[in-house]
Amino acid sequence: MKRTVLVAGRLLLAGFALAAAGHALSQGGTPSGAIPATPAGAPASAASATDVASGEVRRIDREARKITLRHGEIPNLAMPPMTMVFQVSDPALLDRAKVGDKVQFRAEKVEGAYRVVDIVPAP
C-alpha cells in the first residue's frame, strides 16, 4: 500500500514537470508516453487559436501566483464568461499585465485547478 502511494506521488510530480516543460516549449510535440494517468477529461493539450480567451485583469496576487480575471468565454475549457481566480504557470506572466488591463490569455485545467499558461495585452 505504502509503495503504491509513493509511486503515485512520483507520477504526479513527473506530470507537473512535464506539463511545465511542455508549455515552455510550446505545444504540438508528441510527448512520447508523457501523459500520466490523468483523471477523466483533460482535453486541452493541443493549443490553437480558439484556445485564446479575452479578459480584463481585476486583481494580481504575486505571492500566491494568482490572477483574477473577468473573462469571456473560454472555448477549450467550455467555460462561460465570468470573473474568477486563476493560478499562473509562471509568475513572470504576472508582469505582463496590470489591474485594469484588457488581455488575451490561454488557460488550462491542471490537476483540477485552472491555470493561465499565457497572457498578452489585448491589441
Ligand SMILES: [Cu+2]
Ligand atoms: Cu471562469
